Amino acid sequence: MTRPTRASQRRPLSRQARQRRSRLAPWMLLAPATVMVLVALGYPLLRQAIMSFQHFGLAQQFGQPAEWAGLSNYVTILSDPYFWSVFIKSVLFCLWTAGVTMIIGVGFAVLMLRMSAVVRTIFNTTLIVVWAMPALASLTVWQWLVDPRSGLLNWVLTSVGLEGFKNFNWLGENFWTFYLIASAVIIWASIPLVAITIYAALAQVPTEVLEASELDGATNFQQIRRIMLPMIGPVISLIGVLQVIWDLRVFTQIYVLQQAGGIASETNLLGTYVYETGIAKGDYGVASALAMVILGLTLVLTGRYIRMLYRQGGMA
Amino acid sequence: MSIDTTSTRAIVSPSRTSARGAQAPRTAARPRRIRLGKNPVANVSGVIFALLWLIPVYWMVNSAFQSESELMSWPPHLLPQEFTWDNFASAITQANFWGALQASLIAAALTVLFASSGALLAAFALSRFRFRGRTTMIITILIVQMIPAEALFISQYRMLDGWNLLNSVVGLSILYIGTIVPFIAWMMRGFVDGVPIELEEAAMVDGCSRVGAFCRVTLPLLAPGIVSTSVFGFLFAWNEYTLALIVLSKDSSVTLPIWLQSFQQGLKATDWGGVMAGATLISIPVIIIFMIVQNKISSGMVAGAVKG
Numbered sequence: 001m002t003r004p005t006r007a008s009q010r011r012p013l014s015r016q017a018r019q020r021r022s023r024l025a026p027w028m029l030l031a032p033a034t035v036m037v038l039v040a041l042g043y044p045l046l047r048q049a050i051m052s053f054q055h056f057g058l059a060q061q062f063g064q065p066a067e068w069a070g071l072s073n074y075v076t077i078l079s080d081p082y083f084w085s086v087f088i089k090s091v092l093f094c095l096w097t098a099g100v101t102m103i104i105g106v107g108f109a110v111l112m113l114r115m116s117a118v119v120r121t122i123f124n125t126t127l128i129v130v131w132a133m134p135a136l137a138s139l140t141v142w143q144w145l146v147d148p149r150s151g152l153l154n155w156v157l158t159s160v161g162l163e164g165f166k167n168f169n170w171l172g173e174n175f176w177t178f179y180l181i182a183s184a185v186i187i188w189a190s191i192p193l194v195a196i197t198i199y200a201a202l203a204q205v206p207t208e209v210l211e212a213s214e215l216d217g218a219t220n221f222q223q224i225r226r227i228m229l230p231m232i233g234p235v236i237s238l239i240g241v242l243q244v245i246w247d248l249r250v251f252t253q254i255y256v257l258q259q260a261g262g263i264a265s266e267t268n269l270l271g272t273y274v275y276e277t278g279i280a281k282g283d284y285g286v287a288s289a290l291a292m293v294i295l296g297l298t299l300v301l302t303g304r305y306i307r308m309l310y311r312q313g314g315m316a
Numbered sequence: 317m318s319i320d321t322t323s324t325r326a327i328v329s330p331s332r333t334s335a336r337g338a339q340a341p342r343t344a345a346r347p348r349r350i351r352l353g354k355n356p357v358a359n360v361s362g363v364i365f366a367l368l369w370l371i372p373v374y375w376m377v378n379s380a381f382q383s384e385s386e387l388m389s390w391p392p393h394l395l396p397q398e399f400t401w402d403n404f405a406s407a408i409t410q411a412n413f414w415g416a417l418q419a420s421l422i423a424a425a426l427t428v429l430f431a432s433s434g435a436l437l438a439a440f441a442l443s444r445f446r447f448r449g450r451t452t453m454i455i456t457i458l459i460v461q462m463i464p465a466e467a468l469f470i471s472q473y474r475m476l477d478g479w480n481l482l483n484s485v486v487g488l489s490i491l492y493i494g495t496i497v498p499f500i501a502w503m504m505r506g507f508v509d510g511v512p513i514e515l516e517e518a519a520m521v522d523g524c525s526r527v528g529a530f531c532r533v534t535l536p537l538l539a540p541g542i543v544s545t546s547v548f549g550f551l552f553a554w555n556e557y558t559l560a561l562i563v564l565s566k567d568s569s570v571t572l573p574i575w576l577q578s579f580q581q582g583l584k585a586t587d588w589g590g591v592m593a594g595a596t597l598i599s600i601p602v603i604i605i606f607m608i609v610q611n612k613i614s615s616g617m618v619a620g621a622v623k624g
Contacts, residue, residue, distance in 0.1 A: 022445075029441035030453065033434035033497050037460055040494020041468060048471035061477075108365065114358035125607070126366040129373055132606035134555040136573035137595035140580055141376040144588050150388050152375060159391070188369065196610070241462075249464035252557045256577060271466040271558075278470040279562060291467040298464055 048288045056285035073289035090270040097183040098243040105194025112199045131192035139256045146170040171261030201235040241305040379592040403593035416575035424553040426489035428546045431497045439504035457498045483568035500545045507541025544609045
């Protein structure tokens with residue numbers, strides 16, 4: 001009984017203070033999250049940008065002041081043919097892996113629309129199980145599946161008559177088969193997110209639109225192709241962009257499979273190359289410059305999408 | 317005042333259903349009925365693809381229950397002939413298993429606690445306040461998510477080294493929290509948007525302060541959202557490998573993914589049965605949790621994507 005009266009008494013007294021407080025309130029609410037991001041990502045990003053212009057090696061790790069290197073780290077990288085081979089492999093690997101993931105993922109989502117409820121539940125559950133598998137757990141299983149001597153894959157291939165695959169070493173033979181397995185692992189593991197989110201978006205398409213199109217005599221295929229997919233275009237492009245980003249910097253899968261396969265120098269992609277240069281060899285300056293190049297590449301590849309977000313955000 | 321409480325309740329209860337109703341079309345399990353013809357081809361290929369996708373998972377569990385000699389036999393056994401728990405015993409008696417479990421749980425708990433509370437506050441600010449810089453904030457959140465973690469680990473490693481937090485789970489958790497908080501905030505914002513602001517306004521008319529209205533009305537309705545985003549944070553910390561590899565060295569307390577890999581590599585000839593048992597142990601809890609909340613996670617992602 002007393003509360004509303006007290007509030008109404010207080011309001012006229014402190015209107016200005018209230019206004020100031022409500023202007024500050026959102027920023028105070030945002031502060032903790034902002035601090036977390038600045039500590040974990042913002043500050044390292046700044047330091048990395050600085051370090052990429054310094055000679056920063058093992059000596060600096062033991063306390064010697066770093067010398068400015070100007071652009072020499074970048075020159076070192078960009079004039080190194082090995083960097084370019086890694087760069088091109090990374091971009092191609094990313095486009096191939098993300099492309100196949102998106103095609104299968106959208107295909108699965110459309111397929112899910114047409115399934116009966118029971119089959120869809122089975123399908124959905126399968127995808128969720130795969131989605132939830134920790135990357136490391138699935139990587140160990142895949143290594144076991146492609147094990148040269150007792151792996152399931154070689155057994156299946158030899159038993160359908162492809163004798164050449166007896167004891168075939170997928171991860172060690174050459175970089176083509178290595179990448180084939182690596183992209184298979186990544187595609188297998190990324191499909192669930194793509195399929196389930198796109199299916200969730202497809203299921204949101206208003207029924208009225210579909211009913212209207214049905215009255216106009218649209219076939220199922222036309223409904224999917226001309227109405228549903230365009231309507232969920234933003235979701236598809238968002239997932240596609242995320243996929244490109246994830247596959248461009250792929251580290252875990254490549255690194256772990258390299259540990260098993262043993263042809264690291266031929267199979268490096270940008271992520272593992274940064275790791276090798278920085279953490280393993282201790283050349284932090286060059287590694288930072290490399291990392292900045294990856295960051296730049298990511299921004300170039302996703303710039304269009306960021307602009308799109310910006311336009312959307314302007315309307316929000 | 318009795319009128320007050322009943323009126324609030326009267327507003328809350330129907331709109332609780334309406335809040336749920338607003339989310340219903342987004343959830344994958346209960347889509348609005350779409351009048352596309354059901355198709356036997358879709359059903360058959362659905363089953364085939366499901367089986368195909370399950371092979372690695374099945375093979376992991378299958379191998380975990382087979383004895384060493386069975387695993388090496390040719391042809392491989394599609395079912396364990398003599399069902400054995402030995403591999404699980406050998407996995408959990410491995411040096412470091414319990415330490416790694418502990419490290420993983422600590423990292424996950426810290427990540428969930430800090431990232432979820434930070435994200436909840438941020439989401440509330442972005443959803444309920446119109447202020448200058450709001451759009452910029454939203455775009456920043458989206459852009460931050462695009463920074464590849466692999467492009468930062470060199471300087472993150474250097475930073476933690478400088479703070480004497482290398483080889484520490486706390487140091488690792490700091491990186492986890494900062495990495496995941498933008499995404500969780502984005503997801504959470506979708507959930508806060510899903511609770512009609514009218515409810516809060518009604519409570520404020522009834523005399524609640526803004527904070528009070530949020531705590532008493534919105535927070536309870538946000539429970540599913542909070543649970544899902546927390547689970548997401550948990551899964552991230554539980555599954556993460558790259559940063560753990562860089563921050564934790566093998567002789568310190570490592571998280572489970574690093575443990576699993578060193579288990580595999582520590583042996584001369586890989587003890588595949590043991591490794592598969594270890595992989596199964598790590599996967600099963602997350603698979604169970606994930607199945608419970610995945611609807612919320614995918615709908616949260618779609619909501620964020622659509623709203624931008």
